[in-house]
Amino acid sequence: MMDWTDRHCRFLHRQLTRHALLYTEMVTADAILRGNREKLLGFDAREMPVALQLGGSEPAKLAEAAKIGADFGYAEINLNVGCPSDRVQSGRFGACLMREPELVAECVAAMRAAVSIPVTVKCRIGVDDQDPEVSLRDTIGLCARAGVKIFAVHARKAWLQGLSPKENRDVPPLDYDLVYRLKQEHPKLTIVINGGIATLDEAEKHLEHVDGVMLGRAAYHSPAMLAEVDARFFGGEAIDFEAAVAAYVDYANAQLGGRVTLSALTKPMLGLFNGKPGARAFRRHLAENVSQRGAGICVLHDALAHLRSVRAEAA
Numbered sequence: 001m002m003d004w005t006d007r008h009c010r011f012l013h014r015q016l017t018r019h020a021l022l023y024t025e026m027v028t029a030d031a032i033l034r035g036n037r038e039k040l041l042g043f044d045a046r047e048m049p050v051a052l053q054l055g056g057s058e059p060a061k062l063a064e065a066a067k068i069g070a071d072f073g074y075a076e077i078n079l080n081v082g083c084p085s086d087r088v089q090s091g092r093f094g095a096c097l098m099r100e101p102e103l104v105a106e107c108v109a110a111m112r113a114a115v116s117i118p119v120t121v122k123c124r125i126g127v128d129d130q131d132p133e134v135s136l137r138d139t140i141g142l143c144a145r146a147g148v149k150i151f152a153v154h155a156r157k158a159w160l161q162g163l164s165p166k167e168n169r170d171v172p173p174l175d176y177d178l179v180y181r182l183k184q185e186h187p188k189l190t191i192v193i194n195g196g197i198a199t200l201d202e203a204e205k206h207l208e209h210v211d212g213v214m215l216g217r218a219a220y221h222s223p224a225m226l227a228e229v230d231a232r233f234f235g236g237e238a239i240d241f242e243a244a245v246a247a248y249v250d251y252a253n254a255q256l257g258g259r260v261t262l263s264a265l266t267k268p269m270l271g272l273f274n275g276k277p278g279a280r281a282f283r284r285h286l287a288e289n290v291s292q293r294g295a296g297i298c299v300l301h302d303a304l305a306h307l308r309s310v311r312a313e314a315a
Contacts, residue, residue, distance in 0.1 A: 004220055008260070009268035010047045011251055013219065015244035016226035019234040022050045026080045028093070029056035029065035041072045044251075051076035053122070055083065055093045057103060059110035070115040076150075077115060079108055081123040081139065084158035095158035098127045098135055105142035112147050120150040122194070122214075124158045125178055132157060132178055140182060144189060152192040152214050155179045180209040200225055200232060207233075221271040245272070245304070253297040263290040266300060278310030 010022045027040050032054075043050060052069040054077060056062045066077045081104055083094035097104050104121070111119045121143050126135035140151055156172040174196050183191040192212035197203055203213040219226055227244065230236035252265040266286050273279035285303040289295055 004268075006264075006268075007043050007047065008252075008255070008265050009220070010050060011044055012248045012268045012272075013223055013226055014047050015247045016223060016239055016241075017229040018239075019230050019236055020226065021076070022047060023078065024050060024052050024074075026053045026055045026083060026094075027065075029054055029058065029061040032065040032068055033061060037068065037072075041069060041074075043072075045073070048073070049075040051078045051120070053078040053080050054111075055080045057093045057097060057100075057107065059107045062107050063110040063114040066111040066119065067114045070117050074117070076118045076120055077111060078120045078122055078152070079104070079111065081121055082154050082158065084124075084127075084160060095124050095127050096160060098124055098130065098139060098158070101135075101138040101142045104139060105146040108143050108148050109146040118150060119148060120152065121148055122152040122154070124154050125156065125175060127158045127160050130157070132175060136178065136182065137185075140186065140189070144186065149188075150190040150192070152194050152212075153179050153182065154195040155193060156195050176206070176209075183210050200228055204232075220268070222274045223268070223272055224274070224276075249297070249300060249304070252300060256297060261290075262295045262297075262299060266290050266303075269300075273307060276307075276311070277313075278307035281310050282307040 005023060005025050010024070013020075013022055024041075024043075031040055041052065052066075052072075052074040054062060054065055054069070056065070056079075062079065069077055080094055081097045085094065108119050108121060121139070123136070123139055125132035136153070143151070155176050155178065156174050159172060176193065179191065179193050183189070190211045192214050193206050193210045194214035194216065197206065197213060197215060198218045203215065206213050215225075224241065227239040227241045231238040248269070252262075255265055256262060270283055270286065273282055282303050285306050286299070289299045289302075292299075
């Protein structure tokens with residue numbers, strides 16, 4: 001998710017789940033080839049496993065960008081064929097590529113030839129007036145023939161004309177059954193379902209039909225849910241939530257020494273205590289203080305103190 005799942009967000013989420021696969025923001029192949037690679041691709045080794053999500057439509061450039069990402073140490077390279085934003089459409093990548101499944105297959109074939117780590121695809125079920133029964137199968141079938149084995153499917157169309165990116169996340173109807181049928185038709189492929197999934201209970205129901213569940217905005221806005229993922233889905237140990245928060249505070253303190261802004265570090269924490277006593281006081285203190293001149297880690301410590309104070313009163 002562009003501008004959201006940056007390295008600080010991923011570090012926080014990794015403290016809450018040791019096993020779930022995390023994704024970068026979508027990064028264009030052109031940006032990687034021309035830009036500051038450390039800024040675009042750099043990550044803390046403690047975030048792993050992380051998949052690098054690429055955007056683009058030129059096989060040679062995507063192959064080169066995939067090789068660079070693999071050399072950085074990413075666990076997977078994912079091609080985005082699902083983002084509906086205007087910025088993406090103007091660059092001929094993202095969801096508009098659902099209209100060109102042959103090109104998508106050519107892209108992933110070139111990427112697979114360049115790297116030894118998995119190359120995967122995230123797509124929609126179709127765009128605009130396409131018949132999803134045809135468009136989704138065409139994309140999956142051609143990419144599977146090119147060697148892709150893992151697909152994350154956002155189970156709704158993208159309307160590239162007439163809907164904003166935000167509306168494209170809510171307005172087009174979800175068709176989970178189509179994704180379930182896709183898995184039945186391709187039992188040897190790994191099919192991950194995405195779109196409109198708000199709780200782990202919902203995720204568990206989907207896992208009766210598909211191989212995996214991708215959480216996007218639900219995990220970002222209420223990241224505490226991730227603390228249940230390891231024990232519930234991976235047979236791992238339960239995460240100590242307070243220890244996870246403390247680890248992130250230590251990380252934030254270290255990052256401030258490297259001139260990262262406090263607002264960038266606290267942004268992924270804003271929903272961390274949603275639904276819990278003191279959450280509003282926590283957010284308010286951050287909102288009022290993170291942008292103040294000279295704001296340091298004490299602002300975050302004070303926000304957490306406000307949270308604990310409200311909790312104590314509620315108890």
